[in-house]
Each structure stands twice: as structure tokens, then as C-alpha cells.
Amino acid sequence: MTEIILDAAPDLDFDLKGLPKVSLHDHLDGGLRPATIIELAEAAGHTLPSTDPVALGEWFRESADSGSLVRYLETFDHTIAVMQTRESLFRVAKEFVEDLADDGVVYGEVRWAPEQHLQQGLSLDDAVEAVQAGLEAGVDAVAETGRDIQVGQLITAMRHADRGQEIAELAVRHRNNGAVGFDIAGAEDGFPPSRFKDAFTYLAQHNFPATVHAGEAAGLESIQSALVDGRALRLGHGVRIAEDVTVDFDDEDADGDDASDNIGMVTLGELASWVRDRGIALEICPSSNLQTGAVSGFGEGIESHPLDMLYQLGFNVTINTDNRLMSGVTLTDEFELLVETFDYDLDDLLELTLNAAEAAFLPLEEKEALVEYINEAYADLG
Ligand SMILES: [Zn+2]
Numbered sequence: 001m002t003e004i005i006l007d008a009a010p011d012l013d014f015d016l017k018g019l020p021k022v023s024l025h026d027h028l029d030g031g032l033r034p035a036t037i038i039e040l041a042e043a044a045g046h047t048l049p050s051t052d053p054v055a056l057g058e059w060f061r062e063s064a065d066s067g068s069l070v071r072y073l074e075t076f077d078h079t080i081a082v083m084q085t086r087e088s089l090f091r092v093a094k095e096f097v098e099d100l101a102d103d104g105v106v107y108g109e110v111r112w113a114p115e116q117h118l119q120q121g122l123s124l125d126d127a128v129e130a131v132q133a134g135l136e137a138g139v140d141a142v143a144e145t146g147r148d149i150q151v152g153q154l155i156t157a158m159r160h161a162d163r164g165q166e167i168a169e170l171a172v173r174h175r176n177n178g179a180v181g182f183d184i185a186g187a188e189d190g191f192p193p194s195r196f197k198d199a200f201t202y203l204a205q206h207n208f209p210a211t212v213h214a215g216e217a218a219g220l221e222s223i224q225s226a227l228v229d230g231r232a233l234r235l236g237h238g239v240r241i242a243e244d245v246t247v248d249f250d251d252e253d254a255d256g257d258d259a260s261d262n263i264g265m266v267t268l269g270e271l272a273s274w275v276r277d278r279g280i281a282l283e284i285c286p287s288s289n290l291q292t293g294a295v296s297g298f299g300e301g302i303e304s305h306p307l308d309m310l311y312q313l314g315f316n317v318t319i320n321t322d323n324r325l326m327s328g329v330t331l332t333d334e335f336e337l338l339v340e341t342f343d344y345d346l347d348d349l350l351e352l353t354l355n356a357a358e359a360a361f362l363p364l365e366e367k368e369a370l371v372e373y374i375n376e377a378y379a380d381l382g
Contacts, residue, residue: 014346014381016104016332016335016336016339016349017103017104017330017332018104019104019332019335019349019353019377019378019381020104020105020106020353020373020374020377020378021103021104021105021106021331021332021335021353021356022105022106022107022108022318022353022356022357022360022370022374023100023103023105023107023108023109023320023321023331023356024108024109024211024234024281024283024318024320024356024359024360025109025111025211025236025237025283025285025318025320025321025322026096026100026108026109026110026111026320026321026322026323026324027110027111027112027185027322027323028083028092028093028096028110028111028112028131029076029079029080029083029092029112029113029116030076030079030322030323030324030325030326031096031099031321031323031324031325032079032082032083032092032095032096032325033053033095033099033325034053034054034056034057034060034325035053036091036092036095037056037078037079037082038051038052038053038056040082040083040088040091040092041078041081041082043088044081044082044084044085044088046078046081046082048078049078057325057328060075060325060326060328061326061327061328063075063326064291064323064326064327065291066291070187072291072292072326073186073187075326079325080116080117083117084117084118084119084120084122085120085122086122086126086130087130089117089122089127089130089131089134090130090131090133090134090137091134092134093110093130093131093132093133093134093135093137093138094134094135094137094138094141095138096110096134096135096138097110097134097135097137097138097139097141097142097149097151098138098141098142099324100149100151101138101142101145101147101149103330103331103332104331104332105149105331106148106149106150106370106373106374107149107150107151107357107360107362107370108149108150108151108152109151109152109153109154109180109181109360109361110131110135110151110152110153110154111153111154111155111156111183111185112131112153112154112155112156113155113156113157113158113167113185113186114127114128114131114155114156114167114170115157115158115161115163115166115167116158124166124167124170125170125173125174128153128155128170128174128177128178128179129177131153131178132153132174132177132178135151135153135178136178138151139151150366150370152178152179152180152181152361152362153174153178153179153180154179154180154181154182154183154211154361155167155170155171155174155179155181155182155183156182156183156184156185157182157183157184157185157196157199158184158185158186159184159185159186159187159188159191159195159196159213160186160187160191161186164184164195164196164198164199164200165198165199165202167182167199168182168196168199168200168202168203168208169202171203171208172202172203172206172208175208180209180361180362181208181209181210181211181361182203182208182209182210182211183210183211183212183213183236184196184212184213184230185213185236186213187217188213188214188216188217188218188222189217189218189222192218192221192222192225192229193212193214193222193225193226193229193230193232194225194229196229196230197229200229200230200231203231204231209233209361210230210231210232210233211232211233211234211235211236211281211283211361212226212230212232212234212235212236213226213235213236213237214226214230214232214235214236214237214238215235215237215238215239215240215241215294216236216237216238216239216240216289216292216294217292217293217294218240219240219243220240220241220243220244220269220271222240223235223238223240223241223271223275224271226238227271227274227275227280232280233280233281233359233361234280234281234282234283234359235275235280235281235282235283236283237282237283237284237285237289237294238275238280238282238283238284239282239284239289239294239295239305239306239307239310240294240295240297241271241272241275241282241310241315242272242298242306242309242310243297244268244269244270244271244272245266245267245268245269245272245306245309245310245313246266246267246269247264247265247266247267247309248264248265248267249264249265250265266313268313275315276313276314276315276316279316280316281316281317281318281355281356281358281359282307282310282315282316282317282318283318283320284307284310284317284318284319284320285319285320285321285322285327285334286302286305286307286319286334286337286338287321287322287327287329287333287334287337288321288322288323288326288327289305290302290305291326291327302337302341303341305341307319307338308338308341308342311348311352316355316359317352317355318352318355318356318359319331319334319335319338319352319356320334320356321334335349338352346378346381346382350374350375350378353374354371354374354375357370357371357374358371
């Protein structure tokens, strides 16, 4: 294996953090600052595994690193426990935006499930309004530092619960006040998108866009259901679409150098063809995928992550963080990982970023402005 040294790449003699980024898959309850969790837990009377910010951050990463999606999801019990009041939702949302901006994100979609934040008497609408107020305060705080960021909420329903219709209506009700899309999250295996068929039909009837977690803990059937029952315009992860791609290497040596030419014949199944040819965006979260075992079927380590194959084959790949606290990553870190692993250069990072900008749940004019902003920022680097 060739070791690629980041500093040696001529194209990367710049600050990855400073690149304008688009974040489409980032959970509000997975992006809290450890110090904030500790303060909020104290106020809420909630007991944490540690009250030291460094140790607590470490605990989240270790728990998330277990290779099991179920254990990974258990870490959310603690973050959700401290996000049950207007004030705490406001603070977490505000800091979330500030942290995104510090990471170079210029457009972010923040997903979270309001139904998990009602334990102390908030209504669904109260919760959405509190988060929206926090997001807007975050945008203002960022603007005061001379930077710009735009954010939207992806209102999420939990797969194991039965509140899909109610949450879909909530999302549509807040479409002019910050809600830009809908999602379902939580345990994927055993809870297919078809369980939310009526909710997705309601959303479609109201021309409200959905992205659906699929192809993470479950395979092609779940992706098919996300596209058919969920009318998903994007796939949350979607990485297991690679199971519908076959690459056959032949042993031919046409160039006569006594080595296999290593030319692979690629065959796409109907589902993979649909996802690629229709440009359904894949919200790939490299580190998270390794932690939850979503890509363990393809081999070990980031080198075996199929995102590079999907990208090379022309799938609409976008790069995301999923849960910055649990994975201990930023979008900058994820970009750096790809540069180190797959030797991506500035053109690749630009393409992945434009993929995300074009897949954003934004009106066309705003999407075009975002694309132009990103292109100009990259052009200035060249
Ligand atoms: Zn997710």
C-alpha cells in the first residue's frame, strides 16, 4: 500500500478548513459541545458518564466506535436528555451553527426529531420554534464575525415510533419558517420507509421534499423502499447501493507488461442505475459509516469504503459528518481523510461540494447563488 503524505500533495497547500462547504447530513443531537452537555445536564439533573469535557468527548467517540448502530444510537440518550427545554434547544442550535461556520460550512441542513424533545412539556411546534430561534441567533452571531452561513431544518420522524403523519404535517406547517425537508431516522433494519407510506404521500401531495436514511444498516430493499414509498430525493448514506454494483476484473494483459491490466467491467443493477442516472444524492458520512459497520461488507478501513468507487462511477456523492460529537470529526476532517486515502485534489473536493450544493433543499435561485459562491472561492485559490 502506498502511503500518501498530505503535506506532499502540491494541490493541497492551502487551508482545508477555509474551503466553503455544504453540510447536508448533520444531526442536531449529535453535534453538541461536550462542555455544553455538562452545563445543561447539571441544570437538568441528568447524570453523565463524565463531567470532564475532554473525557466526556472521548466517551462519546469510544461508545460510537463499537461497530454497532444500536450502541451508536444509545449515545443519543444523553444528548437528548439535556435538550428538553426551549432554552437548551436554543443554545444547542445556536452553537451548532457557530461550529459549522468555524468549519467553513456556508450552507447547512440540520436534522433532528422534535418528537424526542417533549419530555418536559414542550409541544412539537414549541420545539421547532425554539430550534429555529437558536439557528437564527447562530446565523446572526456568525454574521457579526464577518462571515455568512445559511441553515435549514430537516424535520425528522423516528422510525420505531408511529408519529410519521404528525411529523410530516409539522414539517409542512413550518415550511415558511425554517423547515426545508423531511427525514426518518433511527434503527433502519426492521423499520422500512414503507411504514411511513402515508406520511410520505402527504409530503408529496404538499410538494415537500424528503431525504431518507437508507442503505446504512439495511441494504437494497431499504433503498428501494426509500425511493418508492418515500419518494426520496436524496438518500441518507445510501452507501449500500454499492451492493448493486458488480465489478469483474479480468486477467488480461493486453499491454504485454506481464501483469494483469486490472481493468474492471462494471455492471449496475436496475436500482443502482436509477440512483446514479437520476442523480439521487448520496449523503455519505465516511467516519460514521465505519463506526456503525455500514460498510463492513466491503472490507475493513476507510480504503474499502465504496464512496470512491461510487464517485468514480458518476454517482452523486456528497460528503457529510452525520454526528460530529460521536465521530469526533468535522467536515474538514472528513475532507482530509479523503485526501489522504483516495488522493483527492482540489477539483475533487470542489465537485463533491458542488454536488451537495446542487442537492440542497433550496429554491433554484438560492442554489445557483450558492454554486457561484463556491466556484468563486475555489477559483480564488487557483
Ligand atoms: Zn444520520
